[in-house]
Amino acid sequence: MHVIYDSVTMQLTRFSDYALRLLMYVSRGDGTRPITIAEVGQQFDISHNHLVKVAARLSKLGWISATRGRHGGLQLGPGAEKLSIGTVLRELEGQxxxxxxxxxxxxxxxxxxxxxxxxxxxxxxxxxxxxxTLAEVSGNSRTAESIISLHRDFLSRRAA
Structure with a gap:
């Protein structure tokens, strides 16, 4: 009998990857408007359905607030910038x-x-x-500049 094992290295789940991207992106919003799931999906090429599940979980944990409706969207929850990445991954990756x-x-x-x-x-x-912390990974000057550029890019495409 020949046993074949999947070739897997220690790797974060796609769910955790998307959650970290979402948290980082929302944390660098300009504060004048909520960030939509459509915007995050478009900027990171992530399906709407995946992001809805990720946002629901992050909202349930209190790390983001989600508002429905025409002017709704996502905003960082109170104190979420102080979250350690270790805490986020332990919660999302499980035991x-x-x-x-x-x-x-x-x-x-x-x-x-x-x-x-x-x-x-x-x-x-x-x-x-x-x-x-989330603030450290998203506030690093190069990372922050990249995220802010993505925000501007989305807004300019939407206005055109």
């Missing part, structure tokens, strides 16, 4: 381990140092991101 020793069952049955080493590496990853 899954880097390696699953139960599926398929491992003959070493937990007597191996690998699982502990990988768990420690994962915790170090999150601890490093605990020291970085």
């Amino acid at each position: 899954k381990s880097v390696i699953d020793c139960a599926d398929p069952p491992c003959a070493l049955n937990g007597n191996c140092r690998l699982k502990r080493a990988l768990d420690q590496a994962e915790e170090a990853f999150y601890q490093a991101l605990d020291g970085v």
Whole structure:
């Protein structure tokens, strides 16, 4: 019998990726208008349906506020700029381990140092991101300039 494993490296889910992009984009809005899901989708080439799910989850967590209607959209929730990226990813990625020793069952049955080493590496990853806030990643001058440019680009295309 030949077993084929998926070729997967430690990688964030697409949901978390989209959530981080959405949070960063909304955090650099000009404050004069809410950001629409359509705008974020267009700027990052993300489907409307995916973003609706992401926005709903972020809203439920209180990290963004979502207003429906003609003048509705998304705004950063109170205190969200102080969120650590580690907190965001722990919440969105869930409590899954880097390696699953139960599926398929491992003959070493937990007597191996690998699982502990990988768990420690994962915790170090999150601890490093605990020291970085949303404000820091979206407020970095190059990142902020890029996001502001995307906002302007969207508004100019919409006005044309």
